[in-house]
Amino acid sequence: MDSVLRAGAMYVALLVLFKIAGRRSLAELTTFDFILLLMIGEATQQALLGDDFSLTNSVIVIVTLVAIDVGLSLLKRRSRWMSRLIDGEPTIIVENGKLLHERLRRARLLEADVMEAARSSQGIEKLEEIKFAILERNGKISVIAQED
Amino acid sequence: MSDDRDHPELRSRSYPIREDMAYQLKVWRFERVGWYVLVLVVMLALVGLFSRGLISSREVRSDDGKIRVEYEMFHRNGSTNSMKVSVNATPDTAVELELTGQLLEGFSIETLQPVPLRSRSSSQGIRLWLQTDLDGQAKLYITLRGDGLGFYRSQIFSPGTNGIKLVQFIFP
Numbered sequence: 001m002d003s004v005l006r007a008g009a010m011y012v013a014l015l016v017l018f019k020i021a022g023r024r025s026l027a028e029l030t031t032f033d034f035i036l037l038l039m040i041g042e043a044t045q046q047a048l049l050g051d052d053f054s055l056t057n058s059v060i061v062i063v064t065l066v067a068i069d070v071g072l073s074l075l076k077r078r079s080r081w082m083s084r085l086i087d088g089e090p091t092i093i094v095e096n097g098k099l100l101h102e103r104l105r106r107a108r109l110l111e112a113d114v115m116e117a118a119r120s121s122q123g124i125e126k127l128e129e130i131k132f133a134i135l136e137r138n139g140k141i142s143v144i145a146q147e148d
Numbered sequence: 149m150s151d152d153r154d155h156p157e158l159r160s161r162s163y164p165i166r167e168d169m170a171y172q173l174k175v176w177r178f179e180r181v182g183w184y185v186l187v188l189v190v191m192l193a194l195v196g197l198f199s200r201g202l203i204s205s206r207e208v209r210s211d212d213g214k215i216r217v218e219y220e221m222f223h224r225n226g227s228t229n230s231m232k233v234s235v236n237a238t239p240d241t242a243v244e245l246e247l248t249g250q251l252l253e254g255f256s257i258e259t260l261q262p263v264p265l266r267s268r269s270s271s272q273g274i275r276l277w278l279q280t281d282l283d284g285q286a287k288l289y290i291t292l293r294g295d296g297l298g299f300y301r302s303q304i305f306s307p308g309t310n311g312i313k314l315v316q317f318i319f320p
Contacts, residue, residue: 009320017186019178019182020179020182020183020186021179050226051226088175089167089168089172090167091167092161092164101157102155102157103157103158106176107176132164134164144164
Protein backbone atom coordinates (compact mmCIF):
# COMPACT_ATOMS: atom_id res chain seq x y z
CA MET A 1 0.00 0.00 0.00
CA ASP A 2 2.67 2.50 0.98
CA SER A 3 4.47 2.13 -2.37
CA VAL A 4 1.37 3.40 -4.19
CA LEU A 5 0.95 6.27 -1.70
CA ARG A 6 4.62 7.20 -1.98
CA ALA A 7 4.51 7.24 -5.76
CA GLY A 8 1.23 9.20 -5.78
CA ALA A 9 2.48 11.76 -3.26
CA MET A 10 5.74 12.20 -5.16
CA TYR A 11 3.91 12.63 -8.46
CA VAL A 12 1.67 15.34 -7.02
CA ALA A 13 4.58 17.07 -5.24
CA LEU A 14 6.68 17.17 -8.42
CA LEU A 15 3.69 18.30 -10.49
CA VAL A 16 3.08 21.25 -8.14
CA LEU A 17 6.80 22.06 -7.94
CA PHE A 18 7.22 22.17 -11.69
CA LYS A 19 4.04 24.24 -12.01
CA ILE A 20 5.66 26.74 -9.65
CA ALA A 21 8.92 26.58 -11.57
CA GLY A 22 7.05 27.50 -14.73
CA ARG A 23 7.02 25.98 -18.18
CA ARG A 24 10.40 27.34 -19.18
CA SER A 25 12.33 25.66 -16.40
CA LEU A 26 13.23 22.46 -18.23
CA ALA A 27 12.19 23.26 -21.78
CA GLU A 28 15.60 24.30 -23.02
CA LEU A 29 18.03 21.99 -21.25
CA THR A 30 21.31 23.70 -20.52
CA THR A 31 24.15 21.66 -19.09
CA PHE A 32 23.25 22.82 -15.63
CA ASP A 33 19.54 22.06 -16.08
CA PHE A 34 20.54 18.53 -17.01
CA ILE A 35 22.61 18.17 -13.84
CA LEU A 36 19.75 19.64 -11.82
CA LEU A 37 17.39 17.09 -13.32
CA LEU A 38 19.76 14.27 -12.39
CA MET A 39 19.98 15.53 -8.82
CA ILE A 40 16.20 15.79 -8.52
CA GLY A 41 16.01 12.21 -9.81
CA GLU A 42 18.52 11.06 -7.21
CA ALA A 43 16.65 12.80 -4.38
CA THR A 44 13.34 11.38 -5.55
CA GLN A 45 14.56 7.81 -5.88
CA GLN A 46 15.00 7.17 -2.17
CA ALA A 47 11.61 8.61 -1.25
CA LEU A 48 9.92 6.54 -3.93
CA LEU A 49 11.44 3.22 -2.95
CA GLY A 50 12.00 3.67 0.78
CA ASP A 51 14.18 0.87 2.07
CA ASP A 52 12.53 -1.75 -0.09
CA PHE A 53 14.68 -2.46 -3.13
CA SER A 54 12.69 -5.46 -4.29
CA LEU A 55 11.63 -5.97 -7.89
CA THR A 56 7.97 -5.99 -6.81
CA ASN A 57 8.26 -2.62 -5.12
CA SER A 58 9.93 -0.93 -8.06
CA VAL A 59 7.36 -2.41 -10.45
CA ILE A 60 4.50 -1.19 -8.21
CA VAL A 61 6.01 2.30 -8.11
CA ILE A 62 6.50 2.43 -11.88
CA VAL A 63 3.02 1.02 -12.53
CA THR A 64 1.50 3.65 -10.21
CA LEU A 65 3.39 6.51 -11.89
CA VAL A 66 2.44 5.37 -15.39
CA ALA A 67 -1.18 4.78 -14.31
CA ILE A 68 -1.45 8.31 -12.88
CA ASP A 69 0.13 9.72 -16.01
CA VAL A 70 -2.24 7.88 -18.36
CA GLY A 71 -5.18 8.72 -16.08
CA LEU A 72 -4.31 12.40 -16.19
CA SER A 73 -4.01 12.42 -19.97
CA LEU A 74 -7.47 10.81 -20.19
CA LEU A 75 -8.82 13.44 -17.81
CA LYS A 76 -7.22 16.18 -19.89
CA ARG A 77 -9.07 14.94 -22.97
CA ARG A 78 -12.38 15.02 -21.16
CA SER A 79 -12.07 18.31 -19.38
CA ARG A 80 -10.67 21.51 -20.86
CA TRP A 81 -10.35 22.90 -17.36
CA MET A 82 -8.08 20.02 -16.36
CA SER A 83 -6.03 20.31 -19.51
CA ARG A 84 -5.53 24.02 -18.93
CA LEU A 85 -4.61 23.43 -15.32
CA ILE A 86 -1.95 20.84 -16.08
CA ASP A 87 -0.56 21.98 -19.41
CA GLY A 88 -1.33 25.71 -19.34
CA GLU A 89 -1.94 27.76 -22.47
CA PRO A 90 0.30 29.32 -25.09
CA THR A 91 1.08 33.02 -24.73
CA ILE A 92 2.05 35.53 -27.42
CA ILE A 93 5.26 37.36 -26.51
CA VAL A 94 6.13 39.18 -29.75
CA GLU A 95 3.46 40.81 -31.86
CA ASN A 96 4.27 42.37 -35.24
CA GLY A 97 7.92 42.87 -34.42
CA LYS A 98 7.29 44.34 -30.96
CA LEU A 99 8.18 42.67 -27.69
CA LEU A 100 5.35 42.53 -25.17
CA HIS A 101 7.59 43.50 -22.26
CA GLU A 102 5.02 43.09 -19.52
CA ARG A 103 4.37 39.51 -20.61
CA LEU A 104 8.08 38.74 -20.91
CA ARG A 105 8.65 40.05 -17.42
CA ARG A 106 5.96 37.86 -15.94
CA ALA A 107 7.07 34.81 -17.88
CA ARG A 108 10.63 35.48 -16.64
CA LEU A 109 12.00 35.66 -20.19
CA LEU A 110 14.63 37.87 -21.78
CA GLU A 111 14.75 39.31 -25.24
CA ALA A 112 17.83 37.12 -25.76
CA ASP A 113 15.67 33.99 -25.24
CA VAL A 114 13.26 35.14 -27.95
CA MET A 115 16.06 35.98 -30.38
CA GLU A 116 17.77 32.67 -29.71
CA ALA A 117 14.58 30.83 -30.64
CA ALA A 118 14.15 33.08 -33.70
CA ARG A 119 17.69 32.40 -34.91
CA SER A 120 17.62 28.68 -34.34
CA SER A 121 14.19 28.01 -35.82
CA GLN A 122 13.84 30.63 -38.56
CA GLY A 123 17.27 32.11 -39.13
CA ILE A 124 15.89 35.50 -38.13
CA GLU A 125 18.39 38.25 -37.30
CA LYS A 126 16.25 41.14 -36.11
CA LEU A 127 13.26 41.51 -33.88
CA GLU A 128 11.37 43.40 -36.61
CA GLU A 129 11.44 40.31 -38.80
CA ILE A 130 9.33 38.41 -36.29
CA LYS A 131 5.59 38.54 -36.83
CA PHE A 132 4.68 36.48 -33.82
CA ALA A 133 6.65 34.70 -31.13
CA ILE A 134 4.61 32.40 -28.95
CA LEU A 135 5.61 30.85 -25.66
CA GLU A 136 4.17 27.37 -26.06
CA ARG A 137 2.70 25.16 -23.35
CA ASN A 138 5.86 23.05 -23.21
CA GLY A 139 7.99 26.15 -22.63
CA LYS A 140 9.50 26.34 -26.12
CA ILE A 141 9.27 29.57 -28.10
CA SER A 142 7.86 29.19 -31.59
CA VAL A 143 8.49 31.98 -34.07
CA ILE A 144 6.46 33.05 -37.09
CA ALA A 145 8.37 35.29 -39.49
CA GLN A 146 7.01 38.44 -41.16
CA GLU A 147 5.91 37.84 -44.74
CA ASP A 148 7.35 40.28 -47.21
CA MET B 149 -5.97 43.22 -10.03
CA SER B 150 -8.08 45.03 -12.58
CA ASP B 151 -5.21 47.33 -13.62
CA ASP B 152 -3.32 44.24 -14.84
CA ARG B 153 -6.08 43.42 -17.27
CA ASP B 154 -6.30 47.02 -18.45
CA HIS B 155 -2.66 47.03 -19.48
CA PRO B 156 -2.70 46.91 -23.30
CA GLU B 157 0.00 44.24 -23.40
CA LEU B 158 -1.97 42.00 -21.08
CA ARG B 159 -5.23 42.01 -23.02
CA SER B 160 -6.21 38.72 -24.60
CA ARG B 161 -5.37 38.26 -28.27
CA SER B 162 -7.39 36.06 -30.58
CA TYR B 163 -4.88 35.69 -33.42
CA PRO B 164 -2.81 33.58 -34.12
CA ILE B 165 -3.95 31.81 -30.95
CA ARG B 166 -6.95 32.42 -28.77
CA GLU B 167 -5.67 33.60 -25.41
CA ASP B 168 -7.25 33.83 -22.00
CA MET B 169 -5.00 36.34 -20.30
CA ALA B 170 -7.11 36.46 -17.15
CA TYR B 171 -6.22 32.81 -16.63
CA GLN B 172 -2.59 33.34 -17.64
CA LEU B 173 -2.28 36.15 -15.10
CA LYS B 174 -3.55 33.77 -12.44
CA VAL B 175 -0.92 31.22 -13.49
CA TRP B 176 1.82 33.84 -13.23
CA ARG B 177 0.53 34.93 -9.86
CA PHE B 178 0.57 31.30 -8.73
CA GLU B 179 4.19 30.98 -9.88
CA ARG B 180 5.12 34.13 -7.98
CA VAL B 181 3.37 33.09 -4.76
CA GLY B 182 4.78 29.57 -5.21
CA TRP B 183 8.29 31.02 -5.31
CA TYR B 184 7.70 32.77 -1.98
CA VAL B 185 6.44 29.48 -0.54
CA LEU B 186 9.56 27.67 -1.78
CA VAL B 187 11.82 30.28 -0.16
CA LEU B 188 9.80 29.95 3.05
CA VAL B 189 10.23 26.17 3.01
CA VAL B 190 14.00 26.56 2.53
CA MET B 191 14.14 29.04 5.43
CA LEU B 192 12.10 26.75 7.68
CA ALA B 193 14.35 23.83 6.77
CA LEU B 194 17.40 25.96 7.61
CA VAL B 195 16.08 26.81 11.06
CA GLY B 196 15.26 23.18 11.66
CA LEU B 197 11.53 22.72 11.30
CA PHE B 198 12.16 19.50 9.43
CA SER B 199 14.63 18.12 12.01
CA ARG B 200 18.17 19.04 12.98
CA GLY B 201 18.31 22.76 13.55
CA LEU B 202 17.69 25.55 15.95
CA ILE B 203 14.01 24.90 16.61
CA SER B 204 14.25 21.12 16.49
CA SER B 205 17.16 20.45 18.85
CA ARG B 206 15.90 20.69 22.41
CA GLU B 207 17.38 20.33 25.84
CA VAL B 208 15.05 19.83 28.77
CA ARG B 209 15.61 19.30 32.46
CA SER B 210 13.30 17.84 35.04
CA ASP B 211 12.04 20.29 37.70
CA ASP B 212 14.47 18.95 40.27
CA GLY B 213 17.32 19.05 37.75
CA LYS B 214 18.17 15.39 38.14
CA ILE B 215 17.37 14.31 34.61
CA ARG B 216 18.45 16.12 31.49
CA VAL B 217 17.50 15.09 27.99
CA GLU B 218 18.86 16.41 24.70
CA TYR B 219 16.72 15.38 21.77
CA GLU B 220 15.32 16.34 18.40
CA MET B 221 11.72 17.46 18.47
CA PHE B 222 11.22 16.91 14.74
CA HIS B 223 12.16 13.68 13.06
CA ARG B 224 11.74 12.31 9.58
CA ASN B 225 10.43 8.88 8.86
CA GLY B 226 13.34 6.54 8.24
CA SER B 227 16.09 8.85 9.45
CA THR B 228 18.07 8.47 12.64
CA ASN B 229 18.72 11.03 15.34
CA SER B 230 20.42 10.79 18.67
CA MET B 231 19.04 11.39 22.12
CA LYS B 232 21.19 11.95 25.18
CA VAL B 233 19.85 11.31 28.67
CA SER B 234 21.84 12.40 31.73
CA VAL B 235 20.85 11.39 35.25
CA ASN B 236 22.14 12.67 38.57
CA ALA B 237 21.97 10.17 41.43
CA THR B 238 23.95 8.65 44.28
CA PRO B 239 27.57 8.05 43.22
CA ASP B 240 28.63 4.57 42.17
CA THR B 241 25.23 2.92 42.28
CA ALA B 242 22.72 1.62 39.76
CA VAL B 243 20.14 4.22 38.86
CA GLU B 244 16.83 3.27 37.35
CA LEU B 245 15.51 5.03 34.28
CA GLU B 246 12.13 4.40 32.74
CA LEU B 247 11.11 5.25 29.19
CA THR B 248 7.36 5.23 28.79
CA GLY B 249 4.68 6.52 26.48
CA GLN B 250 4.62 6.43 22.74
CA LEU B 251 8.38 6.63 22.25
CA LEU B 252 8.69 2.95 21.49
CA GLU B 253 5.73 2.99 19.14
CA GLY B 254 6.96 5.77 16.90
CA PHE B 255 10.66 5.03 17.04
CA SER B 256 12.87 2.02 17.00
CA ILE B 257 15.93 2.17 19.18
CA GLU B 258 18.91 1.40 16.98
CA THR B 259 21.65 1.70 19.54
CA LEU B 260 21.83 2.16 23.28
CA GLN B 261 25.22 3.24 24.64
CA PRO B 262 26.53 2.30 27.14
CA VAL B 263 24.75 -1.02 27.47
CA PRO B 264 22.59 -0.80 30.63
CA LEU B 265 23.38 -3.05 33.59
CA ARG B 266 19.91 -4.51 33.32
CA SER B 267 16.81 -3.84 31.31
CA ARG B 268 13.25 -4.96 31.69
CA SER B 269 9.94 -4.30 30.11
CA SER B 270 7.34 -2.55 32.21
CA SER B 271 3.64 -2.04 31.75
CA GLN B 272 4.13 1.24 29.88
CA GLY B 273 7.59 0.99 28.40
CA ILE B 274 11.05 -0.17 29.34
CA ARG B 275 13.15 0.17 32.46
CA LEU B 276 16.90 0.45 32.34
CA TRP B 277 19.50 0.43 35.10
CA LEU B 278 22.58 2.52 34.57
CA GLN B 279 25.78 2.69 36.57
CA THR B 280 26.55 6.16 37.91
CA ASP B 281 30.15 7.36 38.11
CA LEU B 282 31.91 8.70 41.21
CA ASP B 283 30.25 12.10 40.70
CA GLY B 284 26.83 10.50 40.57
CA GLN B 285 26.43 11.05 36.83
CA ALA B 286 25.10 8.53 34.38
CA LYS B 287 24.63 9.14 30.68
CA LEU B 288 22.75 7.18 28.08
CA TYR B 289 23.15 7.73 24.35
CA ILE B 290 20.26 6.50 22.27
CA THR B 291 19.96 6.42 18.49
CA LEU B 292 16.35 6.64 17.42
CA ARG B 293 15.01 5.86 13.99
CA GLY B 294 11.63 7.40 13.23
CA ASP B 295 9.26 4.68 12.02
CA GLY B 296 5.87 6.28 12.53
CA LEU B 297 4.14 9.45 11.45
CA GLY B 298 2.75 12.31 13.52
CA PHE B 299 2.99 13.26 17.18
CA TYR B 300 4.45 10.98 19.85
CA ARG B 301 4.29 11.86 23.53
CA SER B 302 6.53 10.10 25.99
CA GLN B 303 8.03 10.42 29.44
CA ILE B 304 11.45 9.72 30.80
CA PHE B 305 11.80 9.42 34.54
CA SER B 306 13.69 7.86 37.36
CA PRO B 307 11.84 6.69 40.49
CA GLY B 308 11.84 9.46 43.10
CA THR B 309 12.47 12.25 40.62
CA ASN B 310 10.23 14.39 38.51
CA GLY B 311 10.09 13.03 35.02
CA ILE B 312 10.42 14.76 31.70
CA LYS B 313 7.67 14.88 29.16
CA LEU B 314 8.70 14.85 25.52
CA VAL B 315 6.67 15.62 22.46
CA GLN B 316 8.16 14.57 19.17
CA PHE B 317 6.87 14.79 15.65
CA ILE B 318 7.79 12.52 12.78
CA PHE B 319 7.47 13.85 9.23
CA PRO B 320 6.64 11.45 6.37
